[in-house]
Amino acid sequence: MGEGNSNVLVKNEKQANKAVAKVMRITFVMFTLVYFMNVAGIFIVDMKIMTIAYGMAAVLLWLPTLLVNVLKLEQPFVKYVLTIIAVSFVTISAVTLTYHVVLLYIYAIAIASLYFSKRLNILVTVLSVVGVSVGQWVSFALNTLPDKNLTSTYKLVVFGIVPRALILVALAAIFTMLCKRTAEMLSSLLGAEEQEKLMEDMKRMQEKTGQTSDYLLTMVKDLSTISGSSAKANARIVEETSGVLQSFSDNTAEIEGMNEKTKEINNRLIELNDMNNQISSLAEHVNEETKDNQSKMDFAMKSMEQINASTDECRAVISQLGEESKEILGIIQLITGISGQTNILALNASIEAARAGEAGRGFSVVADQIQKLSEQTKGAVDDIGKIVHEVVKNTEKAVVAMEQSAKLTKTGMESIQKVGSSTGVITASNQKMSDQMLEMEKTTESIRLRSHEVAKAMEQISGNTKDNYKAIEHVTAATQENSAGMEEIEQMVTKVRKLAQELHEIRTDR
Template identity: 30%
Template sequence: MLKIKSYQAKMMLAIIPTVVLGLLTVGTVAYLGINNLIEHELSKSMLTATGQTAATINTWLEAHKLEPETMATTLVSSTTINNDFTQIDTQNMNWYKFLDKKYPGFYQYVYAVNRSGDFHTAQKKGSDYVIVAGNLKDRGYFKAIMAGGSTQITPPLISLSTGLPAVFMAAPIKDEHNIPQGVVGTAISLTTVQQIADSLKFGTTGYGIMIAADGTFIQHPDKEMVMKKKITDTDQSTGELGRLMLGGSPGIYRYTVNSEKKIAFYHPIPVTGWAIAATMSETELFAPQATIMKTLGIALGVVMAVLLTVIWLLARRLSQPLKALVGYTQEVAGGNLANNFIETKSQDEVGRVTTAFNDMTKSLADLVRHIAQTTEQIAAASEELTANADESAQATQQIAGTINTIAAGSENQLNVVTEATLTVERMSTGIRQVADKADAVANMAEKASHTAQNGTHSIESAIMQIAAIEQAVTTSAEVVKQLGENSKKIELIVETITDITGQTNLLALNAAIEAARAGEQGRGFAVVAEAVRKLAEQSQESAKQIADLVHHIQSDTDQAVLAMMKGTSEVAAGTEVVHNAGQAFQEIVSLVDAVSVQIRENSATIQQMAGNSEQMVSAVEKIEEISKDTAGQTQSISAATQEQSASMEEIAASSQELAKMAADLQKAVSCFKI
């Protein structure tokens, strides 16, 4: 497992994935919501537009169906149509001129048919109005009407009079017994119907198609298919579209033609059984989704780049002082105490640690410098002491030789006194050594007292640092608590948005009701009101999602506050433990001071005993002088010279050991660079 040692890397590794994941989640949710909303609204709008066009055609056909019905009841006589067309031709010509003037190029002609199928048309040829005759007894719509059927709107047919495609509106001419005696009707140019269907062209790839009840194309961008081919005879996917169009219900159909994904919005025309559809490329229809996705991606990329830059700069700024501190600490650990001073103006925890490091380095350098100087002095003194001890030892040996020669004659006489003198001298020497050791113990006790006092100061510094940490944790808890308060404010704002969307939804519903009351004129407004209502519902749902997110944030914030409070209590407990340790150190200092006082008192007592032992030596020497001055003096000198010789040897050995210790200490101090 990879171990990350850099504080900056750890910090960025903890923050960056969370930020990136959060941004990607928000972007994905936003894109999916917007994508679904746009697709739904576009599809609904296209289907509505197709339905409006179908309704327009249906209303248009219904309206023009009234014209032959009016003619059949008011202008044409059921008794004369089967005898003579003269009167009927005059009436039809007048009617055609009226219609041609009102709707130029709209009607091909007006015609009447007797029960034998003979017809006369009133039409325009060039600039002249003419009557054209013929027979249409084989037409299916004629047979249906003569069999008792009602007014017929035919599928597109080729006119027997003009040879052009047309839609025929035909109504029965009935006698007083309601029996059909003939037919009167109008021939409407197919171009007029095609123009209405062609208005369904959306975008650059879209186009409108219209099919008759049998599937024959009435309108198609490929004119070779109009009136010549049925939609059900095309490819499989287009044929399925035709079957859906003739199903009698509006709908949306997605299909593929030549590897291109397309979408069709179809709607029936009830009055004729026809159907109309608007079809276009899905890529073009949903192009706004791609634009929104691109814009959203760019925005998320910019935000992510800015956040990553800020995080990097923040992590770098926080870790830079620590890197410098680590570098200087490694130099100090290597013994370099020269110029290891870190400049800092920060007052936070890192700044305080840096200041403490500077103080510690300075104190350590002063201590090493003092030890080095003291060691040099000790080395010099030990060398001088060794030289003096050697000289004294040589002189003492010479004196001892002379005294031994003089005292040879009186050695037996003074054995007892000599033994007593030696015993007292050894006792005095032992007492002196005990006194020296007592002084050494007293010095060690003082050093222990100073060390304990330094430990007390360190404990006090630790208490102050823990107090600072406790304050920082408390401040963090307040910040997290404030975050919880802000999330509650956001929740209030979300509730306000929810109320507004609810009111908007209600207003949209009222607008839709008013539009329904307005009838055909309010249909467009009803579509807009419905769209507004849907958008309000979407906004209300989004507000609900935001509210859920805010609740999660509040829950996480409460947990963070509890964690901060627990951390504060743990820090307080740590402060109490360190405080107790400080008190223990103070008690140790008191005890060490008391022991030091007692040792000093014992040392004074031992010094006094040493003085008394010296007095005993003097008394013994006086006894020797009394017993025999010459022998006593000789023996005393001999003993003194022997003792001095032994002392000089001990001093020489001790000075050599001291010189060795001073050299070792100088070698240790030389590792530091000050």
């Protein structure tokens, strides 16, 4: 199962690389639009700085397309290169456009979330915080886009770098938690494929058992025919030997006929012995196959139990994901409350600045900017809230799906238990049949030996007419014993036929 999870994550990583390359191409188009807006005077960034930033961004944003789509690189290090490129682009944006691209600060974190890697998310978060902070500091030093709210180093740190870094860390924590839970859910949902494979293996085992039972039933019918033919031959021998005893004067012709018939019986017994050996071999093969099927049934049962446990665990993980998503809603509400309080404080500051008159004008501008920042934060938090609400809905759907999967798994386990019980009955029947086949083999060998003795006796009678009467009595006695033995064979064949029919019925019922 671990191997299946690894394959899914590797496949997702390759798809994510292509998606990131496409997103960065789109980002380049948008950044080009921003560049021309700066040329038109909508932004007031110095053209030299903006041109340098545009050139660096073009190289960075087209590099993923070169690595993924042109060079076809799929190694694990590619995702680190792509996310570092995203962080670098965010840093360049922070230097040139400053407060206009505050929402773009989570750009690299959002891209890292596509890979479902907690370690990668943490790394990108740290790099993003450092890059954004450095970008703001450089922008302040170069005065690329003056911010009237951040007129000193102290204000830059207190009202710019620190609040934005804290918000960035909070958003990164939310993205990291969602990625972790999503990866766990994907890992647990892989049990359905293994369950389907087990059901296909069971179906193939049932078909193989059915073929074996049909072949066994055919062999038993052939043995029954041979046994009946041998019994009729023995009856004819008894009648003919009785006639020879009554008409001793014609014994020579009768003895020759009996000699031929005895040879025929011996040939039939040899055929019967060969057939019996085949049936014994088949019975042994059926017994081995049945034991192997029983082992596979036991393994399938254990696998179904593991799947059931995995399904329960997955259902618990998804339920926990729903609860934690609800906790995230609480955090979002807390951030919304903080944003509202910040807005109120900014309003109060504006009022106080108005009271202070000309001396409080600069503080009034700062309060207005803080209020704008609070409103932007509230808008971003509302968007995140919608996303989390959607995650909660999808989590509830996943819980319903996992409950349905648990019911199907339980049904599969019950089916396997029924098949296991039937296999146990088949195993016992095959063992009993093997034992009876051994007894029948011994009886057939005994009959064959006695038939050989009859043949020798008939040859002696043909060569020595003086002992004809005694030889005929010997043949009569041996034939009667042969008839008794054939009756025993017939009884055994009846039992074997019954066992084969039961095996066939078991296969038909399933």
